[in-house]
Amino acid sequence: MSEWREYKLGEHARPISGFPFSSSGFSSEEGFPLIRIRDLIDGKTDLKFSGEFDKAYIVNKGDLLIGMDGDFHLVKWKGQPALLNQRILKLIENKESELSLEFLFYWLDPFLLEVNDKTAATTVKHLSTYDVVNALVIAPSYEQQKKIANILTTVDNLIEKTQALIDKYTQIKQGMMADLFTRGIDLSGTPQTNPNHGQLRPSVEDAPELYQQTELGWVPKEWGGKRLEDLLAEVPSAMRSGPFGSALLKYELVENGIPLLGIDNIFVENFSNNYRRFVTQEKFNELSRYAVRPNDVVITIMGTVGRCCVVPTDIGKALSSKHLWAMSFDKAQVIAELVCWQLNYAPWVKSWFHQKSQGGIMEAIQSSTLKNLLLPVPPLEEQINIKDIYINLHNRINKEKSYLQKLGLQKKGLMQDLLTGKVQVNTCP
Incomplete structure (x- = not known):
């Protein structure tokens, strides 16, 4: 110094x-x-x-x-x-x-x-x-200032390139998922008898004989369409929100215990385990009908409406809240991640929500709005293939996001060290 x-x-x-x-x-x-x-x-x-x-x-x-x-x-x-x-x-x-x-x-x-x-x-x-x-x-000195700036600029360039990759992969993912949910994957025949096996079906313009007209538009003939309510698992309270009113009062929350989920735990395709509210085991037992299950699809219905993610398999015990809808789906019919993607991004879902909000801003999602939502349902084997593609793209994006976070922390540390003289530039590697 x-x-x-x-x-x-x-x-x-x-x-x-x-x-x-x-x-x-x-x-x-x-x-x-x-x-x-x-x-x-x-x-x-x-x-x-x-x-x-x-x-x-x-x-x-x-x-x-x-x-x-x-x-x-x-x-x-x-x-x-x-x-x-x-x-x-x-x-x-x-x-x-x-x-x-x-x-x-x-x-x-x-x-x-x-x-x-x-x-x-x-x-x-x-x-x-x-x-x-x-x-x-x-x-x-001026020379040392330039060296410090060069070091930080190098990190900034890496941050910019990583963000560009995230944006690129996200765009690819969204385009691919939109295609997969309208054209699907051709699994007819075998790789030996069908050169297109395992690939996207030709578009409806190129091969109209492969498609059927439905309320959702043109979809492959092998697909069905079902209301969300008919895709729920046959379990108690397969779709739930709450507790409400006096069932859980503010003074009953504790500093440690079983998490009570809120909108701050649910993000687009991302579940946050940064828990802030807890209940006792006794209270959890009393409100067990509102417990979330592994692989539930959860969507925010108040505040920032419409954010959706899948509950991780290692969630353990946790309660839903009145600001969320938690839904358990029939695994023999649909894959949770694919329902979640549609709730976040699919134009047919956005159109339905817009219709139910009468063209305005949706302030809350009613149970009837979700239950009557019509979703395309490919055969399960095809869903598994779609999920594999989705997970690969999702993991690639998350890998870059983790690297971006690491770079951000690295830059923060370098700024604290270099801009204060704690570390001299001539001693930096």
Whole structure:
């Protein structure tokens, strides 16, 4: 830390505040691209400005930008050249600067977070240029700053590439699953007698003789269609929500015990075992009709409506809650993961929910809405093949997500070490 010293940011970087361009010149078709705060994260804009402007307000790829309202987003602009709109700050490194702009990009991240935490606001928080230019930056020599920035940029590049892979695989998965649930897998004959065996059926346009028209649209002739209620297992309370009212009061919750699930445990295709509410064994026995079972399909019905996942096989004892529908399906008819995928993504499910909400926002899912939902039901052997493809794609995405999380933790640790001088760059591997 002996080489580190204090710098006043405004003496080494020049701020340019965005210009209040007149909205009368805004267009989606003609003019020069215009950056608004909402465009900072995506790195692209669909708004343009037609009119005269000063070239000093042009933002180029790689320029450092700060959103001055809301969450104070800090980005390097990734898009095409565009105009700097009001309430966005651009920083330019001075010619004789002793502060590297690349280093500042990483130094500003925790600084802006701290300012945001300390800024009082009734609605939207506001950042002033004064806060930025008067920031006192403790930093090493310019050369060491560049080395620190290079290390962190390398991690950022890996994060960006990994996220791109996740996005790519997710898109492939969604497209593949949509095809599998409309065309299915051709299992007729054998690999020797049918060259298409184990592959997607030809589309209805190419082979209409393989399909039938149903309420769900065109589906393979081998498929059926059933209401969700008719696919439930023959077990007590195969579809359940609750407990309600006085059956479970707040004071009866305990710090440790048997988990009471809520919407914070149910995400799209992901079950979270970060339990926050518990009941005693005695209370669980009393409310056992609301117990979840391994491989149940659970969907949120209040709050963030419609998130769905499958309960893991090692769940142990746990209770559902009034904010969820827990459903046990007949394994001889359907595979839980495939029902779950449809509830999360299938257009026929979204259309049904939209119809039942009368075109508005669905605030809750009624039992009748779920029970009367019509689902395509391929033969079980075909479902098993579809599930295998689904699981392979799902696991590939989860592998990349785990790596992305690891990179995020690595970056956080490096920033804590390198930006404070705890670890000197010349000692880093």
